[in-house]
Amino acid sequence: MSGPALRRVGKLTLRLAITYALLYAAWLPIQGGYVRLLSDSASRVLSLTENPPIITGLSPSGNTIKLESYVSGRRAPIASWNAENIHIFVVASLALVLSFPAGGWRRMAVRVFGSVLVVFLYTLTLTVVQLRTVAGGYAAGHQGLNLYTPSQVAFLDWANRGLIMVGMLLLPTFLFLTSYMSSWARERWTAPATRTSPETHRPGKVQKPPREWKALALVAAAGAALLAFLLTPPQDATFEEVREGLERIVALNPGSPDAYFALGLFLEDGKRPSEALASYEMALRLNPQMIAPRFNQGNIHSVRGDFAEAVRCYQEVIRLNPRHVSALNNLGFALFKQGLYDQAAEAYGQALEIDERHASTHKNLGETLLLLERRCEALVHLQRSAELDYGFSADRRLQARIERLKGECGESREIVPAAVRAKN
Amino acid sequence: MSKARLSRKNRGAAPRADSELRGRGTTSVSIRFALTFLFLVLVFAILTASATADRRLHQPLSRLTVFIAAPILGIFGAASRSGTSITFNGFSALIVEACDGVLPAYIYLSAVLAFPSRMDQKLWGIVMGIPAIFTINLIRVITLMMVGAYWPDLFERVHIYVWQALVVALSMAVWVLWAEVFVRPGAAPGR
Numbered sequence: 001m002s003g004p005a006l007r008r009v010g011k012l013t014l015r016l017a018i019t020y021a022l023l024y025a026a027w028l029p030i031q032g033g034y035v036r037l038l039s040d041s042a043s044r045v046l047s048l049t050e051n052p053p054i055i056t057g058l059s060p061s062g063n064t065i066k067l068e069s070y071v072s073g074r075r076a077p078i079a080s081w082n083a084e085n086i087h088i089f090v091v092a093s094l095a096l097v098l099s100f101p102a103g104g105w106r107r108m109a110v111r112v113f114g115s116v117l118v119v120f121l122y123t124l125t126l127t128v129v130q131l132r133t134v135a136g137g138y139a140a141g142h143q144g145l146n147l148y149t150p151s152q153v154a155f156l157d158w159a160n161r162g163l164i165m166v167g168m169l170l171l172p173t174f175l176f177l178t179s180y181m182s183s184w185a186r187e188r189w190t191a192p193a194t195r196t197s198p199e200t201h202r203p204g205k206v207q208k209p210p211r212e213w214k215a216l217a218l219v220a221a222a223g224a225a226l227l228a229f230l231l232t233p234p235q236d237a238t239f240e241e242v243r244e245g246l247e248r249i250v251a252l253n254p255g256s257p258d259a260y261f262a263l264g265l266f267l268e269d270g271k272r273p274s275e276a277l278a279s280y281e282m283a284l285r286l287n288p289q290m291i292a293p294r295f296n297q298g299n300i301h302s303v304r305g306d307f308a309e310a311v312r313c314y315q316e317v318i319r320l321n322p323r324h325v326s327a328l329n330n331l332g333f334a335l336f337k338q339g340l341y342d343q344a345a346e347a348y349g350q351a352l353e354i355d356e357r358h359a360s361t362h363k364n365l366g367e368t369l370l371l372l373e374r375r376c377e378a379l380v381h382l383q384r385s386a387e388l389d390y391g392f393s394a395d396r397r398l399q400a401r402i403e404r405l406k407g408e409c410g411e412s413r414e415i416v417p418a419a420v421r422a423k424n
Numbered sequence: 425m426s427k428a429r430l431s432r433k434n435r436g437a438a439p440r441a442d443s444e445l446r447g448r449g450t451t452s453v454s455i456r457f458a459l460t461f462l463f464l465v466l467v468f469a470i471l472t473a474s475a476t477a478d479r480r481l482h483q484p485l486s487r488l489t490v491f492i493a494a495p496i497l498g499i500f501g502a503a504s505r506s507g508t509s510i511t512f513n514g515f516s517a518l519i520v521e522a523c524d525g526v527l528p529a530y531i532y533l534s535a536v537l538a539f540p541s542r543m544d545q546k547l548w549g550i551v552m553g554i555p556a557i558f559t560i561n562l563i564r565v566i567t568l569m570m571v572g573a574y575w576p577d578l579f580e581r582v583h584i585y586v587w588q589a590l591v592v593a594l595s596m597a598v599w600v601l602w603a604e605v606f607v608r609p610g611a612a613p614g615r
Contacts, residue, residue: 005604012600016593085585092589096596165527168588170465173531176596178458181539184603185453 012099020095027091034090035083036060040231042127047234049128052245054147055135056237067131070242071139071147071249073265079138081131086123089167093119096176100183106216111182113219115175117226122171124230126163133160139249145259146252239270257287264293273300291320295327302334310334325351329361336368344368359389363398376409457538464534472526482526483508485558486519493565500570510565515573517565525561528595532557535599541607549602556598560591 039060046055056075057068063084066077097115102108132148133156139145148156237245246263253259264279277300280293298313314331317324332347348365351358363385369378382402386393393399471477486508494510497503501513508519536549564587572579 005601005608008604009597009600013597088585088589092592165522168584169527169531169592172592173535173596174458174461177461177535177599178454180600180603181457182454 016095016099019098020091023091023095023098024087027087031084031087032060032062035063035065035086037231038083038086038124038127039065040233041124041227042131044230044232044234045124045128046131047237050132052241052248053237054245055131056242058131065127065131067135067138069135069139070237070246070266071135071143071145071262073246073262074269075242078142079134081127081134083127086126089123089126089171090119093172093175096172097179100179102179102183103186106213107182107186110215110219111179113216113223117219117223118175119171121226122163122167126167129156129159129163132156143256143258143262144253145249145256147249149252242266243270255286257283257290257293260286261290261293264296268296268300273304276300289320291317291324294320295324295330298327298330298334302330302337305337307334307337311338323354325355325358325361328354329358329364332361332364332368336364341368341372345372357388359385359392362388363392375405379405379409453540457540460538461534464537465531468530468534472530478521482521482524485524485526486521489519489524489562489565492562493569496566497569501573503569510569512569513573515569515576517569517572519565523561523565525558528561528591529554529557532595532599536602539603539607541603545606548606549599552606553598553602557595560594560598564591 039058042065043058046058047053054071055067055069059066059068059077064080064082066080068075069078070076071078094112094115097111098108102111136147136153136156139147146153243263243266246259246266250256250259250263260279260283264276264283267273267279268276277297280297280300283290283293284297294313295317298310298317301307301310301313311331311334314327314334317327318331321327328347328351332344332351335341335347336344345365345368348361348368351361352365355361362381366378366381366385369375369381379402382398382405386395386398386402472481490505490508490510494503494505497510497512503510503512505511510517510519532553533550536546536553539546539549541549568579568583568587571582
């Protein structure tokens with residue numbers, strides 16, 4: 001082996017190590033910004049590629065990206081993806097590119113811009129694939145739902161493994177080899193020319209600058225256009241799109257009560273009560289022990305004014321879970337609306353036995369006791385509701401009523417026993 | 425026609441045209457190398473992903489890796505092997521397709537074949553480089569088994585981050601050595 005060759009390899013290795021260390025140090029403070037850029041771009045890509053949309057929002061925080069989805073029926077954060085390891089692909093690749101002399105800053109700028117563009121596109125693709133994988137994993141792990149068809153899952157798995165392999169091996173190798181080749185070819189072509197015809201070649205004028213400027217402008221324009229496209233904020237998913245997505249999840253999971261419940265919840269929030277009731281009914285057929293769909297059915301009936309049906313739903317919920325405070329409170333309300341004040345007061349009392357700090361139950365019980373002409377007991381609960389809830393304390397009508405009752409009954413002292421008395 | 429040429433040459437225009445050609449040559453050689461390299465990687469990726477390749481290439485290579493690694497690990501502790509699985513001091517691992525060294529080997533091979541050089545130089549690259557890369561992979565398997573046995577918490581990190589980067593770096597080091605030692609001293613690139 002020749003000495004100069006080994007010296008060149010040694011020099012190259014040393015330059016690579018120093019460049020890697022410097023780039024890594026420079027990377028640390030900008031990683032958060034890069035993750036934010038990836039998150040915004042991935043949001044745009046997902047809005048274009050997911051039809052119907054499953055991931056409806058991304059929010060970066062430091063090195064992690066939080067995913068939002070409506071898979072549970074309401075748009076909410078479901079999981080997060082840690083982008084900390086993205087530096088491996090960025091720093092290693094760029095260090096390999098920067099380690100070779102390019103023969104002028106313009107050439108180096110073209111090389112660096114081009115490489116940054118390639119690395120960014122690669123990391124963006126990886127981010128999109130991994131975010132979809134995380135969403136699928138979350139739904140499978142927490143709700144037992146499949147978000148994707150078996151062929152989509154297989155494709156995501158293949159793409160994930162392939163991209164990691166590409167990022168770990170092929171991308172740095174490719175950038176390294178092309179940089180090496182570029183330096184090699186430049187030396188090969190320029191050295192003999194400058195030696196053989198010194199009179200016709202001035203040093204540093206081997207290539208016409210305009211070509212490099214053109215390349216630089218082309219790469220910069222491509223990068224700017226890409227960023228402008230990617231950073232255009234995507235439109236929020238429409239009601240129909242989300243509905244389509246949830247219906248697709250139902251179709252992929254026909255035996256899952258959770259899928260029907262999520263669809264029902266979304267339809268209920270979207271003011272489609274009849275369709276929501278049907279979805280909840282399907283969920284209950286698949287799992288009669290489910291409480292939430294029955295409770296929500298009660299709420300829909302209550303809002304529609306069908307209080308008898310609402311009472312039936314709430315009683316079923318309480319049969320399954322006797323300590324369901326909201327069901328007891330809502331049962332009391334449905335009974336109250338039917339004029340069954342004694343039974344309503346009893347339901348409210350049961351709710352307060354379980355949770356004495358339930359402000360709206362105190363208020364409801366207070367109102368019911370007023371109608372039952374148990375005014376001083378009513379005062380205790382109305383006062384307590386105002387203590388527990390700022391909204392109630394700011395309610396002038398409630399305050400006026402409390403003041404009036406105070407005039408009749410004096411300052412109330414007992415609170416908890418009053419609830420018990422209400423029950424009796 | 426010749427008059428015009430002469431007059432342009434006399435004004436000093438010819439050297440500029442000459443340098444433009446040289447510039448285009450540099451770029452086209454680089455682009456041709458990059459495209460050939462990617463094409464070869466794609467071809468090898470398709471070829472090595474088939475069921476036949478798994479039967480005739482990956483599995484024998486995995487078994488060979490285990491066959492060589494087990495006695496070497498036996499020097500340092502209790503090592504045993506079975507098919508493509510290897511155990512060292514209670515830590516077991518399966519040598520799968522991604523760990524048999526085929527991927528870095530065909531990336532290296534693509535780089536050697538795509539690089540503008542003569543056939544004999546390419547042959548040297550293959551003869552020298554492929555065994556070197558499989559040796560690197562063997563060292564990787566042995567050290568990973570040791571890390572797994574002695575520092576199991578570090579295994580995943582070393583497996584994914586340290587050795588992946590090292591495989592790239594060492595494969596490229598082998599390639600650069602080949603390019604610098606076997607190709608550079610020769611004449612202009614063969615293509």
